[in-house]
Amino acid sequence: xxxxxxxxxxxxxxxxxxxxxxxxxxxxxxxxxxxxxxxxxxxxxxxxxxxxxxxxxxxxxxxxxxxxxxxxxxxxxxxxxxxxxxxxxxxxxxxxxxxxxxxxxxxxxxxxxxxxxxxxxxxxxxxxxxxxxxxxxxxxxxxxxxxxxxxxxxxxxxxxxxxxxxxxxxxxxxxxxxxxxxxxxxxxxxxxxxxxxxxxxxxxxxxxxxxxxxxxxxxxxxxxxxxxxxxxxxxxxxxxxxxxxxxxxxxxxxxxxxxxxxxxxxxxxxxxxxxxxxxxxxxxxxxxxxxxxxxxxxxxxxxxxxxxxxxxxxxxxxxxxxxxxxxxxxxxxxxxxxxxxxxxxx
Amino acid sequence: xxxxxxxxxxxxxxxxxxxxxxxxxxxxxxxxxxxxxxxxxxxxxxxxxxxxxxxxxxxxxxxxxxxxxxxxxxxxxxxxxxxxxxxxxxxxxxxxxxxxxxxxxxxxxxxxxxxxxxxxxxxxxxxxxxxxxxxxxxxxxxxxxxxxxxxxxxxxxxxxxxxxxxxxxxxxxxxxxxxxxxxxxxxxxxxxxxxxxxxxxxxxxxxxxxxxxxxxxxxxxxxxxxxxxxxxxxxxxxxxxxxxxxxxxxxxxxxxxxxxxxxxxxxxxxxxxxxxxxxxxxxxxxxxxxxxxxxxxxxxxxxxxxxxxxxxxxxxxxxxxxxxxxxxxxxxxxxxxxxxxxxxxx
DNA sequence: ATGAAAGCGCTAACAC
DNA sequence: GTGTTAGCGCTTTCAT
Numbered sequence: 001x002x003x004x005x006x007x008x009x010x011x012x013x014x015x016x017x018x019x020x021x022x023x024x025x026x027x028x029x030x031x032x033x034x035x036x037x038x039x040x041x042x043x044x045x046x047x048x049x050x051x052x053x054x055x056x057x058x059x060x061x062x063x064x065x066x067x068x069x070x071x072x073x074x075x076x077x078x079x080x081x082x083x084x085x086x087x088x089x090x091x092x093x094x095x096x097x098x099x100x101x102x103x104x105x106x107x108x109x110x111x112x113x114x115x116x117x118x119x120x121x122x123x124x125x126x127x128x129x130x131x132x133x134x135x136x137x138x139x140x141x142x143x144x145x146x147x148x149x150x151x152x153x154x155x156x157x158x159x160x161x162x163x164x165x166x167x168x169x170x171x172x173x174x175x176x177x178x179x180x181x182x183x184x185x186x187x188x189x190x191x192x193x194x195x196x197x198x199x200x201x202x203x204x205x206x207x208x209x210x211x212x213x214x215x216x217x218x219x220x221x222x223x224x225x226x227x228x229x230x231x232x233x234x235x236x237x238x239x240x241x242x243x244x245x246x247x248x249x250x251x252x253x254x255x256x257x258x259x260x261x262x263x264x265x266x267x268x269x270x271x272x273x274x275x276x277x278x279x280x281x282x283x284x285x286x287x288x289x290x291x292x293x294x295x296x297x298x299x300x301x302x303x304x305x306x307x308x309x310x311x312x313x314x315x316x317x318x319x320x321x322x323x324x325x326x327x328x329x330x331x332x333x334x335x336x337x338x339x340x341x342x343x344x345x346x
Numbered sequence: 347x348x349x350x351x352x353x354x355x356x357x358x359x360x361x362x363x364x365x366x367x368x369x370x371x372x373x374x375x376x377x378x379x380x381x382x383x384x385x386x387x388x389x390x391x392x393x394x395x396x397x398x399x400x401x402x403x404x405x406x407x408x409x410x411x412x413x414x415x416x417x418x419x420x421x422x423x424x425x426x427x428x429x430x431x432x433x434x435x436x437x438x439x440x441x442x443x444x445x446x447x448x449x450x451x452x453x454x455x456x457x458x459x460x461x462x463x464x465x466x467x468x469x470x471x472x473x474x475x476x477x478x479x480x481x482x483x484x485x486x487x488x489x490x491x492x493x494x495x496x497x498x499x500x501x502x503x504x505x506x507x508x509x510x511x512x513x514x515x516x517x518x519x520x521x522x523x524x525x526x527x528x529x530x531x532x533x534x535x536x537x538x539x540x541x542x543x544x545x546x547x548x549x550x551x552x553x554x555x556x557x558x559x560x561x562x563x564x565x566x567x568x569x570x571x572x573x574x575x576x577x578x579x580x581x582x583x584x585x586x587x588x589x590x591x592x593x594x595x596x597x598x599x600x601x602x603x604x605x606x607x608x609x610x611x612x613x614x615x616x617x618x619x620x621x622x623x624x625x626x627x628x629x630x631x632x633x634x635x636x637x638x639x640x641x642x643x644x645x646x647x648x649x650x651x652x653x654x655x656x657x658x659x660x661x662x663x664x665x666x667x668x669x670x671x672x673x674x675x676x677x678x679x680x681x682x683x684x685x686x687x688x689x690x691x692x
Numbered sequence: 693a694t695g696a697a698a699g700c701g702c703t704a705a706c707a708c
Numbered sequence: 709g710t711g712t713t714a715g716c717g718c719t720t721t722c723a724t
Contacts, residue, residue, distance in 0.1 A: 008701055019711045024703055031704095034709060051464040055404040056701035059716045064401065074430060075634070080421040084447050091457075096465060099445045101430050111437075118397040119442060232638045262638050269640055288421070292578045292608050293639070294615060354717055365695045370719055377720095380693060402717035405700045 007048050016040045027052055058120065066096040067315055068116030070109070072128025074101055077287035078257070079127060082156075085308025086125065093316055095122070102129045106140075113143060123152040123315035131157030134200045152318035154311060157200060165318065166327045167311055171204040174300045174332035178254050178282045179212045181298070181334055186343035187252040187280060188216075191224040193238035193264060194256025202227075202256060209254070224250055235263025243271055251343045252280040258289040261297050261339075276341035286335050295338035302330055353394050362386045373398055404466065412442040413661055414462030416455070418474025420447055423633035424603070425473060428502075431654025432471065439662055441468070448475045452486075459489060469498040469661035477503030480546040498664035500657060503546060511664065512673045513657055517550040520646045520678035524600050524628045525558045527644070527680055532689035533598040533626060537570040539584035539610060540602025548573075548602060555600070570596055581609025589617055597689045598626040604635040607643050607685075622687035632681050641684035648676055 009023040016023070018037050025031045026041045033041075044050070058064045067090055071079045087097050098121055100112035109129055116124050124147070130140045136159050144153055145162040153164040182190055192209050195202030206225065213220050223245040226238035235255055243249065255261035261283035268275050275281050275295060283290065283299045290297035307330050314324045355369040362369070364383050371377045372387045379387075390396070404410045413436055417425045433443050444467055446458035455475055462470050470493070476486045482505050490499055491508040499510040528536055538555050541548030552571065559566050569591040572584035581601055589595065601607035607629035614621050621627050621641060629636065629645045636643035653676050660670045 010701080020702080021704085021711060021713095022709085025710085028703075032709065037710085051460075053405070053701050054465055055401045055410065056716090057703075058401040059399070059405055059718085060701080060703040062703095062716075074420055075423060075426040077421060077423075080426055083445075084420060084449070087445070087447055096461070097445055099433070099443055101433055103430070114397075115442070119400055259638075266638075266640055289638075292605075292612075292635075294612055356717080366718080367695060367697095367720080368693085371694085374719075378693065383694085399717050402700090403719075405702085406717080406719040408700075 007050050009052065012041060012044045012048070012050060016044050062120075063319070064096075064120050064122055065094060066098055066119065066121045067312065068098045068100065068119065068121035068124040070100045070102055070112050070116070070124065070126040070129075072102050072104065072132075074099070076259075077289060078285045081287065081304045082127060082308050082311075085304045086312050087308075088305075089309035089312035090316075093312070095312070095316060104129065106130070109140070110143060113147060117147050117151070121151065122319035123154060125154045125311050125315055127156040127311075131155040131159055132199055132201065133157070134198050134203045136160040152315060152324075154315050154318070156307075156311070165314060165324060167307075167314060168327070168329055169201065169302055169307075170329040170331055171201045172208040173329075174284060174302075175205040175208040175254075176212065177332055177334045178284070178300055179209065179216075181336075182252045182254070182280060182282065182340065183212075183216055185252075185280065185340060188218050188343065189221075189224070189248060189250040189252070190218065191226065191242055191250040191253045193226045193242065193253055194228055194230060194235050194260035196227055196229060199230075205256075221246065221248070230257060230259060232259045232263040232266075235260030236267045237263070239264040239267035243267070243273075250279070252282070252340070255281060255283040257285045258283050258287045258297060258299060261299075262289055262293055265293060276339050278344075280340040280343070282340055290335070290337065297339045298337045299335050301333045301335045303333060306330070353396055355398065358387060358390045358394070358396060362390050408466075409665070410442075410466050410468055411440060412444055412465065412467045413658065414444045414446065414465065414467035414470040416446045416448055416458050416462070416470065416472040416475075418448050418450065418478075420445070422605075423635060424631045427633065427650045428473060428654050428657075431650045432658050433654075434651075435655035435658035436662075439658070441658070441662060450475065452476070455486070456489060459493060463493050463497070467497065468665035469500060471500045471657050471661055473502040473657075477501040477505055478545055478547065479503070480544050480549045482506040498661060498670075500661050500664070502653075502657070511660060511670060513653075513660060514673070514675055515547065515648050515653075516675040516677055517547045518554040519675075520630060520648075521551040521554040521600075522558065523678055523680045524630070524646055525555065525562075527682075528598045528600070528626060528628065528686065529558075529562055531598075531626065531686060534564050534689065535567075535570070535594060535596040535598070536564065537572065537588055537596040537599045539572045539588065539599055540574055540576060540581050540606035542573055542575065545576075551602075567592065567594070576603055576605060578605045578609040578612075581606030582613045583609070585610040585613035589613070589619075596625070598628070598686070601627060601629040603631045604629050604633045604643060604645060607645075608635055608639055611639060622685050624690075626686040626689070628686055636681070636683065643685045644683045645681050647679045647681045649679060652676070 009020045013020040013023045023041050025033045026038050074080050090097050102109045130137050141159050144159055148164050158166045197203045226242050228234045228238045255264050273279050283297050286299040286301035290299040318324045355366045359366040359369045369387050371379050372384050420426050436443050448455045476483050487505050490505055494509050504512045543549045572588050574580045574584040601610050619625050629643050632645040632647035636645040664670045
């Protein structure tokens with residue numbers, strides 16, 4: 001019952017009447033062992049609930065079976081959800097997660113990178129911060145470049161000119177889903193709020209927005225694009241500016257993320273604008289926020305479980321076999337709730 | 347510039363003309379080394395940006411400088427905030443965090459416990475799940491009991507009858523802050539929604555609620571206490587039941603947490619009840635949710651930074667020196683926002 | 693103060 | 709198939 005500790009493969013080997021190497025072989029399953037010995041050893045492993053010392057194993061075979069996760073901020077439900085899915089996927093394959101929050105601090109980002117490297121993780125996965133930049137910070141590229149020669153580096157963003165693996169959300173498709181949904185509802189005055197063009201995904205969505213406006217023959221209006229960050233307050237400010245700056249109000253708004261949408265909700269509320277009655281609102285990320293506000297938000301989802309396990313699977317197969325597809329795209333998904341309605345034609 | 351890898355203390359020792367033991371001594375600072383040699387070694391460490399192999403070090407000195415964090419669900423902002431603070435505190439002391447989500451799954455909870463033990467973390471900190479039970483699950487007590495004989499176990503809850511360290515929020519004081527704030531506003535009909543009595547902190551708050559009702563000479567009404575979980579939907583359901591079951595509506599509601607309060611907000615909205623105009627609402631945890639809903643929620647905060655670093659400091663001093671205070675209480679704090687108003691006396 | 697040497701517990705050649 | 713042995717890179721007695 002009580003797992004005796006400080007037991008080693010030598011103890012097991014001794015009691016089973018075999019050599020330590022044989023015990024190691026049944027542990028790693030990397031070589032064939034006769035049934036008789038294997039069964040004897042397995043029985044003792046059971047009996048003592050023996051768990052091989054991971055540090056010793058790592059020291060010997062140069063693999064830690066640990067994955068470093070660098071994440072912008074786990075307090076953001078988007079990252080939290082993704083991290084949980086990564087953890088599940090890693091568990092399933094016997095890997096451990098080392099979590100580091102970057103907290104929007106470049107010093108910390110550098111330090112975390114070095115730390116994970118010093119911990120000899122088998123691969124590093126980064127989501128957010130400097131991997132989200134439209135044009136990569138050369139200093140960070142250098143740092144990651146050096147490390148990625150030693151261990152695989154996977155990101156949900158990208159880093160120009162180095163050997164890293166990118167698993168991106170298909171932002172153009174995400175925007176298309178949102179946009180066409182609104183168009184199908186008859187909207188023609190469609191605004192875009194939040195985000196920054198120096199952020200790659202914001203930029204890509206903005207490009208796609210321009211393109212879609214164009215092919216749908218909708219008139220582009222400068223003031224319909226309100227840049228401004230990623231927070232609730234940013235969303236609020238953006239909608240405020242939009243409402244004050246335009247004579248022809250939009251009938252629909254595409255928010256950068258659920259945070260921004262929540263801020264927009266508040267601004268609309270203060271202006272006595274009903275959503276979706278007077279204004280349709282759609283957002284990205286489909287975090288739990290979109291479920292809990294009133295009205296519930298129609299939002300773009302990414303299938304977090306598939307996203308997380310794709311990241312981890314890639315990291316692990318890179319660590320173990322050295323190859324994996326260099327880049328690929330996660331397909332987004334439209335989740336319809338209550339924040340959009342048909343446009344009211346004047 | 348480029349950190350050469352696979353460099354060991356032997357390389358440093360060789361180049362510095364000293365023995366590996368001396369290099370180890372300057373690394374650990376656990377023994378005196380002559381200034382001359384120390385400086386020479388430090389220079390080489392700088393030069394090569396040498397980082398000692400953590401696995402080798404752990405194997406040798408039996409310390410991993412890693413802390414295992416078991417958390418109910420990182421997607422919950424309460425836990426996310428706490429985890430980030432733990433991480434900061436751990437970083438500051440050179441420790442690494444191994445994160446495990448329990449996800450309300452006893453199998454997973456058991457597995458995570460074993461996993462962290464197998465990883466030889468120097469201490470385990472658990473927040474949530476079975477450490478939150480009013481009466482501890484004997485099976486889990488046994489499991490943790492076995493492990494806590496080997497490594498320190500710290501929790502934000504408790505576990506009956508075993509050698510573990512508890513750092514709890516002062517729930518009675520938290521409830522008192524909320525309650526007296528409402529009383530000072532003239533409220534006499536005060537309801538309590540969400541939570542479950544099998545949850546220890548819910549139970550403690552409920553006890554305190556009864557006590558405070560009593561000493562304030564407020565009449566207790568059965569239907570003013572609506573138990574019902576911890577989610578947004580639970581909060582919604584609780585307020586619904588309350589509104590339907592009582593002829594004399596309360597003028598104030600104390601919600602189990604921000605989630606429940608958000609649900610209550612929705613229920614109130616649907617009933618055309620204005621908050622705080624018709625009904626005051628106060629909640630616990632002071633997560634970012636209380637900032638982003640309308641109206642902003644008055645909520646009880648716990649000083650997460652102090653909470654997180656207290657947990658980690660305790661874990662580390664337990665791991666390093668073997669002693670720390672067995673139990674202590676985190677003082678709560680009232681954060682006033684817009685969801686409460688003076689009672690309207692009929 | 694410092695060096696030599698013996699582990700820490702495992703894996704991976706290498707022989708047989 | 710299986711055992712022997714040499715590391716993996718560090719810390720820590722134990723001498724000196």
